[in-house]
Amino acid sequence: MAAVAKGEVRSAIICGGEAQWSVDQARRTGVQLPWQQVDWSTVIRRDPKATLHPLAYKYGLRDPVHVYPLFQVATAAHWGQTPEQARREAAEMMAQLSAVAAGNPYAWFGSPAAGAEVIGTESRENRMICWPYLKTMVARPSVNLASAAIVTSLAEARRRGIADERLVYCRDSVYAEEPRQYVDRDRYAGCASQEAVLTETAVRVGAQLNAVELYSCFPIVPLLARQLLDLPDTVPPTVTGGLSFFGGPMNNYMGHAIVAMVHKIRSGVTPIGLLYGQGGFMTKHHALVLGSSPGPQFPLMRNVQEEAEALRRPVPKLIDEYDGPAMVETFTVIHDRDGRPVLGVIVALTEGGDRLFAHVGPDQADDLACLERPDVAPVGKIGNVRVDESGINRWSF
Numbered sequence: 001m002a003a004v005a006k007g008e009v010r011s012a013i014i015c016g017g018e019a020q021w022s023v024d025q026a027r028r029t030g031v032q033l034p035w036q037q038v039d040w041s042t043v044i045r046r047d048p049k050a051t052l053h054p055l056a057y058k059y060g061l062r063d064p065v066h067v068y069p070l071f072q073v074a075t076a077a078h079w080g081q082t083p084e085q086a087r088r089e090a091a092e093m094m095a096q097l098s099a100v101a102a103g104n105p106y107a108w109f110g111s112p113a114a115g116a117e118v119i120g121t122e123s124r125e126n127r128m129i130c131w132p133y134l135k136t137m138v139a140r141p142s143v144n145l146a147s148a149a150i151v152t153s154l155a156e157a158r159r160r161g162i163a164d165e166r167l168v169y170c171r172d173s174v175y176a177e178e179p180r181q182y183v184d185r186d187r188y189a190g191c192a193s194q195e196a197v198l199t200e201t202a203v204r205v206g207a208q209l210n211a212v213e214l215y216s217c218f219p220i221v222p223l224l225a226r227q228l229l230d231l232p233d234t235v236p237p238t239v240t241g242g243l244s245f246f247g248g249p250m251n252n253y254m255g256h257a258i259v260a261m262v263h264k265i266r267s268g269v270t271p272i273g274l275l276y277g278q279g280g281f282m283t284k285h286h287a288l289v290l291g292s293s294p295g296p297q298f299p300l301m302r303n304v305q306e307e308a309e310a311l312r313r314p315v316p317k318l319i320d321e322y323d324g325p326a327m328v329e330t331f332t333v334i335h336d337r338d339g340r341p342v343l344g345v346i347v348a349l350t351e352g353g354d355r356l357f358a359h360v361g362p363d364q365a366d367d368l369a370c371l372e373r374p375d376v377a378p379v380g381k382i383g384n385v386r387v388d389e390s391g392i393n394r395w396s397f
Helices: 020-029 040-046 054-058 064-078 083-102 154-159 192-205 220-228 253-266 305-311 365-371
Strands: 011-019 128-130 144-152 169-177 212-214 272-279 284-291 324-335 341-350 355-360 382-387 393-396
Touching: 011 020, 011 253, 020 144, 054 355, 064 083, 064 128, 064 220, 064 324, 083 220, 144 154, 144 253, 169 192, 169 305, 192 220, 192 272, 192 284, 192 305, 212 220, 212 253, 253 272, 253 284, 324 355, 324 365, 341 365, 341 382, 341 393, 355 365
Parallel strands: 212 272, 355 393
Antiparallel strands: 011 144, 128 324, 169 284, 272 284, 324 341, 324 382, 341 355, 382 393
């Protein structure tokens, strides 16, 4: 887009795809595929020490499904919600995603649509993955999907005979980033870069949006985005179907979202649409506004990093081994494939304001039960930390 705006190229194609479903099936059946595909599940786990902070690796919060719950739990507590209230809100929003996916013929997991009661109820088919996320609330990567979009200058589009009523304009583009290591974030209730990007975008749009794509690898991302944009609950947070129901969190979901939004605008459903995506561990944030008419000027990917830094609070010092009292900042509980809790991981703050990690083991039934109470979250509660013989911080209430 920037290259087109600068006149470096007249047109460009944005294309992406993945075949993880085929890779998974081939692995299970022992079939050697006649082509090579990156097995993302292997890439992600090949050398986590190279990409993760040593303490994140030490305490087992290595995959996105382990980390996004930290933001979910902290944000729900900050909003004054009980875990049950937070789950209900997330399930209702996810039901909107499912309904859109059910109407999208390209969705991998689209039909039939799942209602909020099914999404928000733990069952054999909808087991707990990482507290507070059930299976239907997490992105599902095993898909075969691809998309492509062409970006041109206005002159090139007209030279190629594209009718005016079919033109979709890139109106605005905004981005910012968080610190690469999620252990170095200033807070887990909210996200400064997301706030800066979406606040700036909303100001520039200057109108009530009725078509959006709010990236949805886990519920917390669109929940936060919806609040920042002040969207009514009646506006679905997707035009595509979401990563739990459309499918495909690996690398190209937002490519599908671009195509879906173009169709929405061309059909006359909306004159303007917002695409918001993020990557990493809520690390990279980018918004793109498309419309049936041009904006004030062609966008050149506006960086709002300074605005994000102004919103950031002091980052707690991260420490390793610690003995003494500490306060729960956020947490999650990792479950096995049968839905049983196997490990609680707490992010805590000492009286001096330092941040640390601590484990709650499977032998601590009462402490695990305290973490997963539906009526009250232990965020803000004081517990005791001790270092065990293996050098791991152990937590008890």
